[in-house]
Amino acid sequence: DAGVIQSPRHEVTEMGQEVTLRCKPISGHDYLFWYRQTMMRGLELLIYFNNNVPIDDSGMPEDRFSAKMPNASFSTLKIQPSEPRDSAVYFCASSFRVRQPQHFGDGTRLSIL
Amino acid sequence: AQSVTQLGSHVSVSEGALVLLRCNYSSSVPPYLFWYVQYPNQGLQLLLKYTTGATLVKGINGFEAEFKKSETSFHLTKPSAHMSDAAEYFCAVSDLNRGSTLGRLYFGRGTQLTVWP
Numbered sequence: 001d002a003g004v005i006q007s008p009r010h011e012v013t014e015m016g017q018e019v020t021l022r023c024k025p026i027s028g029h030d031y032l033f034w035y036r037q038t039m040m041r042g043l044e045l046l047i048y049f050n051n052n053v054p055i056d057d058s059g060m061p062e063d064r065f066s067a068k069m070p071n072a073s074f075s076t077l078k079i080q081p082s083e084p085r086d087s088a089v090y091f092c093a094s095s096f097r098v099r100q101p102q103h104f105g106d107g108t109r110l111s112i113l
Numbered sequence: 114a115q116s117v118t119q120l121g122s123h124v125s126v127s128e129g130a131l132v133l134l135r136c137n138y139s140s141s142v143p144p145y146l147f148w149y150v151q152y153p154n155q156g157l158q159l160l161l162k163y164t165t166g167a168t169l170v171k172g173i174n175g176f177e178a179e180f181k182k183s184e185t186s187f188h189l190t191k192p193s194a195h196m197s198d199a200a201e202y203f204c205a206v207s208d209l210n211r212g213s214t215l216g217r218l219y220f221g222r223g224t225q226l227t228v229w230p
Contacts, residue, residue, distance in 0.1 A: 043203065043223070044224060045218075047218065091156055093156075093157075098216040099145050099164070101159045101162055102157075102159075103159075104156030104157040105156050105157070106156045107153070107156055109154075
């Protein structure tokens with residue numbers, strides 16, 4: 001079975017540019033999570049969706065970050081404008097029903113110059 | 114909100130030695146508990162989970178963990194370390210409270226396991 005698919009795997013861009021990260025969850029999963037991982041702050045939950053509806057976005061750092069889930073098989077995380085401090089690995093995860101294990105993608109390694 | 118504490122950000126063992134990674138959580142009710150492993154340049158993979166029932170849970174790659182309610186702990190062990198076990202390990206607890214945080218996991222800061230030959 002296909003796991004959670006994230007694209008791109010690596011992104012290098014200059015400060016001020018718009019960045020869009022993409023995620024395809026596992027088919028049938030109704031929860032989708034976006035995380036950010038850095039050495040300083042560890043693994044942080046940014047936002048999560050249930051049945052395509054955002055449930056908790058309190059982890060989104062600021063208005064430069066936005067996330068959408070237009071359908072059950074696709075989600076995006078957008079940063080506009082990007083800043084060097086946004087450099088991190090961004091993970092998408094999905095799960096089937098509440099309290100079930102989350103399945104993670106391989107992440108997008110983002111570098112903002 | 115739940116919280117998870119992993120004691121020791123780095124643990125080093127010799128190949129063949131016992132692996133013990135510690136995890137304590139805060140919760141007023143027994144939560145669901147998980148251990149994940151992360152290899153370099155990969156996402157997190159589920160090692161094992163505790164939901165209800167038997168408190169000793171067996172996972173993949175020879176790992177197991179024991180839920181101890183009185184100690185609010187869920188320590189991860191493996192009797193004999195292998196070089197391939199070198200990775201970062203995360204303990205996580207689910208939020209069982211109904212409301213806006215239902216469905217999310219709270220992760221510890223992770224423990225980097227090094228295995229010496």
